[in-house]
Amino acid sequence: MKPITWLLSVCLLVWTVAASGQVSQKLTVGAEQGERYLPLLQDQRVALVVNQTSRVGEQHLVDYLLAQGVNVVKVLAPEHGFRGDVGAGETIHDATDxxxxxxxxxxxxxxxxxSAEMLADVDVLLFDIQDVGARFYTYISTMHYVMAAAAENDKAMLVxxxxxxxGAYVDGPVLDLAFxxxxxxxxxPLLHGMTVAELAQMIKGEGWIEAxxxxxxxxxxxANYRRDMTYVLPVAPSPNLPNQQAIQLYPSLCLFEATAVSIGRGTAFPFQVMGHxxxxxxxxxxxxxSMAQSAPTPKLEDREAFxxxxxxxxxxxxxxxxxxxxxxxFAAAGETFFTAPEFMDKLSGTAGLREAIEAGASAEEIRASWQADLARFKERRQPYLLYP
Known part of the structure; x- marks a missing residue:
C-alpha cells in the first residue's frame, strides 16, 4: 500500500463555479470511495476498527466489504462497542457478531x-469511525493505539x-503531556479542528508513536469537503450524543463530567441540559x-435537578x-463544584484551566491565555491538513 500524498488529497476537493454562483459537488466520505481503497485490500487479511457510524450509504462497512469479497478476519471493538450500544466507560468484551x-x-x-497476538492473522488494519472533534472523545486515542500496534507489528494502516x-473551531488549552x-x-487543543485522517497523518509525521x-x-x-461546512451526522456517534445539538454542546459540557453538575445523562436529552x-x-x-445502554448509574440518579x-x-x-x-x-452556596479535580485536569489537558477558574479569571482572560499556544499548534498542524 502506498501512502497518499497531501497534494493528491487536496486535488480531490474540487468546487465547480457556475455562472449562477458557486455550486459544490456531492460530499463523499472515505468509505464511499470503494474504487480508491478496495484494490488495496485485495488478497489481504483485514481487521476493522469500526462501529455503528461506519456506513457506506445505508449499509454497514462490514457488510459492504464482505459483499465485495474482502477477507475480513475480525473486528476490533472500541469504546461503546461494535454496534455502539454500550455505555461510556463500560468494558467491552470479546464476542462473536x-x-x-x-x-x-x-x-x-x-x-x-x-497485541501482536491479535494481529498475527492480519495484514491490514482499517479504521473508519466518526469523530466529533474534541480531544477527549476517545476514538482518536483508540486510533493512536491501533497505529502504534500497526507500526510495531509491520501491518499496513488504512484510515x-x-x-x-x-471542524470550524480551534480552541481550548493545548495538552500538557504531564496530563x-x-x-x-x-x-x-481541546478543539483541534482536524479530521481523523489529518490527525493520523500528524501522529505519524510528528512521531507521536514508536516506529x-x-x-x-x-x-x-x-471528497468535496471544507472544514467550515455544516455537517449533520447521519448516525449518532455514541449513546449520549443522540443528535446534532448534543454534538455541538459536547465540547463545552463535557468538562462538567468532573463536577457535581449533571449534564443530562439518564434523560432523553443528554449533553443538552445542565443542573443540580x-x-x-x-x-x-x-x-x-438509570438507562441500561446509555447511563446505567447517572449522576444525581432519581433526584430532581434545577x-x-x-x-x-x-x-x-x-x-x-x-x-x-x-x-x-457552587462557591456562593458553600458546595463542592470540582468533585474530581484530577479528572478535570485530564479532560482539559492542564491544571491551568481549573486553577484559573478557582482564582476568579473570566472566560475572556482564560481564552486570551491560550492564544500563543493555539497559534503554534495551527502552524504545526499545517503540513497534515487535507481540506481548505
Whole structure:
C-alpha cells in the first residue's frame, strides 16, 4: 500500500463555479470511495476498527466489504462497542457478531492497544469511525493505539476519513503531556479542528508513536469537503450524543463530567441540559434515571435537578461562561463544584484551566491565555491538513 500524498488529497476537493454562483459537488466520505481503497485490500487479511457510524450509504462497512469479497478476519471493538450500544466507560468484551459470524476482539477492556497476538492473522488494519472533534472523545486515542500496534507489528494502516462536525473551531488549552491519558493523548487543543485522517497523518509525521517512520499509512480523504461546512451526522456517534445539538454542546459540557453538575445523562436529552439538585442553576427541571445502554448509574440518579435547558441554544465551539457561572454559584452556596479535580485536569489537558477558574479569571482572560499556544499548534498542524 502506498501512502497518499497531501497534494493528491487536496486535488480531490474540487468546487465547480457556475455562472449562477458557486455550486459544490456531492460530499463523499472515505468509505464511499470503494474504487480508491478496495484494490488495496485485495488478497489481504483485514481487521476493522469500526462501529455503528461506519456506513457506506445505508449499509454497514462490514457488510459492504464482505459483499465485495474482502477477507475480513475480525473486528476490533472500541469504546461503546461494535454496534455502539454500550455505555461510556463500560468494558467491552470479546464476542462473536451474530449477524456476520466475525470474531469481535475488544480494544476497550484490559488493553486498549491491539497485541501482536491479535494481529498475527492480519495484514491490514482499517479504521473508519466518526469523530466529533474534541480531544477527549476517545476514538482518536483508540486510533493512536491501533497505529502504534500497526507500526510495531509491520501491518499496513488504512484510515477512511469523515468530516469533523466541530471542524470550524480551534480552541481550548493545548495538552500538557504531564496530563496525558486516554481522554487526551496528543499535544493538540481541546478543539483541534482536524479530521481523523489529518490527525493520523500528524501522529505519524510528528512521531507521536514508536516506529512512526516505518508505519505504512494510507488515508482516503472526504471528497468535496471544507472544514467550515455544516455537517449533520447521519448516525449518532455514541449513546449520549443522540443528535446534532448534543454534538455541538459536547465540547463545552463535557468538562462538567468532573463536577457535581449533571449534564443530562439518564434523560432523553443528554449533553443538552445542565443542573443540580442542591445548587439551583436555573428554573428548568429534570430527573436523571438509570438507562441500561446509555447511563446505567447517572449522576444525581432519581433526584430532581434545577438548571438550564440548552436544546434551543446556539452555544458553539468551546463556551466557558456556563461552566464559570456554575462554579461561582457552587462557591456562593458553600458546595463542592470540582468533585474530581484530577479528572478535570485530564479532560482539559492542564491544571491551568481549573486553577484559573478557582482564582476568579473570566472566560475572556482564560481564552486570551491560550492564544500563543493555539497559534503554534495551527502552524504545526499545517503540513497534515487535507481540506481548505
Amino acid at each position: 451474530a449477524q456476520t459470524g466475525l470474531p469481535i476482539v475488544s480494544i476497550y477492556g484490559a488493553s486498549k492497544k491491539p 477512511l476519513d469523515r468530516p469533523n462536525p466541530n 496525558q491519558s486516554f481522554v487526551g493523548m496528543h499535544e493538540i 512512526a517512520e516505518q508505519l505504512d499509512l494510507t488515508v482516503i480523504p472526504v 439538585d442542591k445548587v439551583p442553576l436555573g428554573e428548568f427541571r429534570f430527573t436523571p434515571r 438548571g438550564v435547558d440548552l436544546r434551543e441554544s446556539n452555544v458553539q465551539g468551546l463556551d466557558l461562561r456556563l461552566f464559570i457561572e456554575a462554579y461561582h454559584a
